[in-house]
Amino acid sequence: MATTEKMSKTTTPTHWDADIPVNYVYTYGLAGEAFFRAIKDRGTFLGTRCDACDITYVPPKAYCDRCLEALDKYIDVGTVGYVDTFTVSFKNMDGSEKPRPRILAMIKIEGTDGGIIHYLDGISIEEVALGLPVQAIFKPKAQRKGGIEDIIGFGPVKR
Amino acid sequence: MIKRVAIVGIGTTGFRPITPDVSYRELIFEAARKAYTDAGIEPSEIGGFITAAEDFLEGYSICDEYCPDQIGAVLKPTQTIPGDFIQALATGYMMIMTGAFKTVAIEAHSKASNVKNIDELMGFAFDPVYNRPLRETPHAIAGLEMTRYMFETCTSAEQCARVVVKNKGNAMRNPYAAFGADIAEKDVLNSDPISLPLHRLDIAPHADGAVVAVLADGETALALSETPIWIEGLGWCTDTPTLEMRDWGEAAYARLAAEMAYKMAGIANPAGMIDFAEINDEYSFKELQHMEALKLCRPGEAGHLLESGATSYAGDIPINVSGGALGVGHLFEASGAHKILELVEQLRGEAGARQIPDVNIGLAQVWRGVPTATGAVAILSNM
Numbered sequence: 001m002a003t004t005e006k007m008s009k010t011t012t013p014t015h016w017d018a019d020i021p022v023n024y025v026y027t028y029g030l031a032g033e034a035f036f037r038a039i040k041d042r043g044t045f046l047g048t049r050c051d052a053c054d055i056t057y058v059p060p061k062a063y064c065d066r067c068l069e070a071l072d073k074y075i076d077v078g079t080v081g082y083v084d085t086f087t088v089s090f091k092n093m094d095g096s097e098k099p100r101p102r103i104l105a106m107i108k109i110e111g112t113d114g115g116i117i118h119y120l121d122g123i124s125i126e127e128v129a130l131g132l133p134v135q136a137i138f139k140p141k142a143q144r145k146g147g148i149e150d151i152i153g154f155g156p157v158k159r
Numbered sequence: 160m161i162k163r164v165a166i167v168g169i170g171t172t173g174f175r176p177i178t179p180d181v182s183y184r185e186l187i188f189e190a191a192r193k194a195y196t197d198a199g200i201e202p203s204e205i206g207g208f209i210t211a212a213e214d215f216l217e218g219y220s221i222c223d224e225y226c227p228d229q230i231g232a233v234l235k236p237t238q239t240i241p242g243d244f245i246q247a248l249a250t251g252y253m254m255i256m257t258g259a260f261k262t263v264a265i266e267a268h269s270k271a272s273n274v275k276n277i278d279e280l281m282g283f284a285f286d287p288v289y290n291r292p293l294r295e296t297p298h299a300i301a302g303l304e305m306t307r308y309m310f311e312t313c314t315s316a317e318q319c320a321r322v323v324v325k326n327k328g329n330a331m332r333n334p335y336a337a338f339g340a341d342i343a344e345k346d347v348l349n350s351d352p353i354s355l356p357l358h359r360l361d362i363a364p365h366a367d368g369a370v371v372a373v374l375a376d377g378e379t380a381l382a383l384s385e386t387p388i389w390i391e392g393l394g395w396c397t398d399t400p401t402l403e404m405r406d407w408g409e410a411a412y413a414r415l416a417a418e419m420a421y422k423m424a425g426i427a428n429p430a431g432m433i434d435f436a437e438i439n440d441e442y443s444f445k446e447l448q449h450m451e452a453l454k455l456c457r458p459g460e461a462g463h464l465l466e467s468g469a470t471s472y473a474g475d476i477p478i479n480v481s482g483g484a485l486g487v488g489h490l491f492e493a494s495g496a497h498k499i500l501e502l503v504e505q506l507r508g509e510a511g512a513r514q515i516p517d518v519n520i521g522l523a524q525v526w527r528g529v530p531t532a533t534g535a536v537a538i539l540s541n542m
Contacts, residue, residue, distance in 0.1 A: 010179045010272045018218065026287040058403065059289060065399055085310070085407045087302025088355035093279050093294055104299050104354075106307075106407060114403045117290060117303075130310050148292050 031060040034074050036146040043138045047077045047112050058114035077109050079136035080157055084108040084115065086128055103128055107136075107154050121153030133157045164255045165380035165387035166372050166539070167262075168198020169503050171496075173335040174368035174488045176272070183217070183270035184229040187369045191230045191266065194371035199383055202231025205373065206260035210239045211247040211267040211492040215280055218273060230266050230371060242395075243267070243525045244370065245495035245535035249393045251374045261379045267493035268369035277365060284530055290402060297529040298362060300402065302354030305444045307407035309356065311458070312451070316356050318462035319443040320347035323360050323485050325465065326440055329472055330482025332513040335500075337366045337488040347443070361443040366488020370496035372503070386507045391520070391538045392426065394419025398532030405532065410445075412534035413452035413524060420522075420536040421454075429454045433538075434518040435476060435505060437498035439526040440483040449524055450478065453536070472513065480505070480513050491528070495535060498523035506541040 028036060031048065038046045048071040049056045050064035058077055063070055086105035092098055103120040105128070120128060121137055134154040144150040170193025172178075172186050181189075195202055210226040219225055223239035226232070240247040244267035251263040274280055281297040308314065321344055330339030342360070350359040380387040394416040398405065417429070426432045436455065440446035447461035455476060456464050464470055470478035481487055481501040490497055502521040504510040520540045527533040 008177075010177050013179050015179075020218070024287070028288055032288055059401075061401075065401075065404075085303045085307035087299050087306055087357070088352070089295055089299045089302065090352050090354065091296055091298070093282055093296055094276065095278065101352075101355075104293070104295055104303065106303055106403070114401070117402055118293070130306070148289055 029062065031062040035059045036150070038076070039138065039150050040144040040146040043141070044079055045077050045109060045116070045136070046074045047109070047114065049073065049075055056112040056114065058109045058112045058116070077112050081107040081109040081115050081134060081154070083120070083128060083130055083132040083134060085130060086120065088125055101125070105154065107134055116151065118148070118151050119153040120155070122155040162256060163377040164252050164374055164390045165377065165384070166390070166499070166503055167375045167380050167384040167387055168194045168200065168373035169370065169500055170194030170197055171335065171370045171500055172368045174337045174366040174490065174497065176337050176364065176366055176488065178270065178272060178367040183268060183273065184225070186270060186367065187266060187268050187371070188229040190268070190369035190371045191264070194264065194373055195231070198373040200262065200373060202264070205231065205262045205264050206236065207251070207254055207263045208232035208235060208237040209247045209251050209263065209265050210237070211242060211244045211265070211496070212239055213241045213492055215283065216271070216274065216491055226266070230264060242533065243492050243495040243527055243535055244499065245393070245523060245525050245537050246395050248372070248390070248495070248499065248537060249395060249535070252390055252393060255374055255376050261376050263374045264371055265374065266369065266371045267496040269365070269490040269493045270367050271365035271489070271491060272367050281529060286400070286402070296354065298357055299354040300529045301442045302357045304407055305356050305442065308444055308448050311408035312462070313459055314444065314447055314462045316348060317344055318447065318465060319356070319361060320344040321465055322440060322443040322446045323347045325471055326446070326479050326483040326485040329480050329513065330486025332472070333482050333487065334511070336482040336486050338364055338486050339482060357442060363441045363484035363489040366490055368488070368490060368493065368497070370493055370500050372496070372499060386541065388503045388506050389540050389542070391540050392420035392424030393537055394423070395533070395535035400532070402530060410448050410452040410526070410534065412532045413449050413526065413536070416534040416536045417453045417524065420538050424538045426538065430456065430476070432520055433476065433522045434520050435480060435515050436478050436522040436524065437481060437483070437501050438478060438522070438524040439494065440479055440485050441489050441526065441528055443485065445526065446478060446483065449526070453522065453524060472515070477515050480515060495523060495525040495537070498525065499537060499539070502539045506539060
């Protein structure tokens with residue numbers, strides 16, 4: 001079909017609508033299994049450590065991505081960390097507005113080289129700052145399923 | 160004689176927000192025809208072909224199989240690189256350096272307007288177990304990077320907004336660009352908050368378009384072209400995909416790719432040697448972060464250099480005189496293709512209203528976008 005007028009929509013000319021009806025299962029693997037089991041059963045985070053490279057991985061990896069040694073010693077790194085960086089997220093995946101903006105943060109877990117990307121909970125936009133100490137808040141044990149959503153977010157550190 | 164590789168032909172469709180009149184293959188066909196005409200070569204004479212494309216953006220499984228037709232590569236040595244055009248350029252360079260190929264054609268395109276929910280697609284690039292369940296947009300990851308970068312370098316939101324003003328302004332002189340505009344910093348800072356500190360206008364909008372380039376070995380290049388544009392340096396690298404283990408403030412992937420390219424090109428003092436650069440600005444702050452990673456200035460200096468006018472069209476080191484991704488459009492795997500196109504036109508002296516006078520060495524740098532940490536650098540010269 002020839003086009004004789006200016007088009008402003010991709011659906012103006014003849015076209016075919018399509019989607020990709022494919023579903024997946026992503027197994028956690030050894031390190032992921034250990035990490036989420038510790039969250040679910042004990043409400044704490046695990047990491048793995050490469051002494052040779054002086055790196056503590058959180059979430060844990062079953063290998064050091066620098067020297068490629070196998071890592072199988074899991075250490076409890078606790079649930080306290082600090083805000084390494086943050087953003088105030090306004091949009092849903094479909095471009096619509098979130099009911100309220102949410103603070104997404106990279107939480108560096110104390111004494112490690114890694115951490116968790118999750119929401120801040122009970123901390124306002126005015127209060128948030130880089131370096132702010134925070135602590136993980138988990139769902140009640142009975143509601144945990146062994147996934148990243150077992151974490152409600154990170155809030156002020158309880159002393 | 161030291162063996163060299165040159166770009167002897169280049170063709171493009173230009174870049175537009177949507178291209179509903181043609182299929183992606185017809186888009187590529189147009190760029191290929193123009194490139195082969197520019198090089199003075201028939202596709203039957205070309206030794207090998209490479210397309211830079213990625214299945215999910217194409218909406219095809221094994222999209223490689225759909226690449227040969229429209230570039231004249233049917234029943235020829237052809238392959239697809241699931242990366243940026245500059246990564247494909249590096250492969251083409253190496254193919255010619257083996258001596259097995261005298262000419263190689265490289266293609267990249269974007270038909271982003273074919274994807275109805277592109278944020279969802281980019282979100283599918285996140286780790287499915289640790290990150291995807293949060294259902295955050297890719298822009299949120301860029302927002303995390305921006306906060307940390309601004310903190311570490313004392314860069315202001317106004318400086319980031321000024322990148323947008325500069326690049327959209329530059330794009331007004333570029334007939335290929337889709338998003339040229341005359342705006343002010345306050346327009347950027349007052350635009351819709353997406354993932355603060357990122358506003359709507361800090362983010363490069365998607366565009367469609369295709370580019371094809373023809374590479375040749377030195378001898379063939381001198382026979383084919385009066386203005387061969389030589390590939391002097393190439394580098395590429397990828398950081399860990401684990402977001403939680405990343406350095407959020409620094410673009411290490413760009414620094415290391417640049418070091419590789421500078422070493423190959425014999426450039427010890429990039430700020431003094433590079434005449435102009437096309438660098439990734441898919442998000443406003445990325446231009447500043449990448450300038451520092453490329454050692455065009457020291458960490459924390461990029462915003463001040465921008466404010467001094469040094470990186471503007473008439474400055475000492477023009478950055479993104481084409482308009483960059485903010486002005487031309489975000490082209491996915493064709494991002495590097497657009498940058499190489501700009502370098503070639505500038506170095507040939509064919510850049511029209513945006514021609515920078517007396518340029519000999521240009522640098523192109525790409526990043527594969529959120530959530531990747533892949534970067535590539537190419538250095539071209541006309542000498």
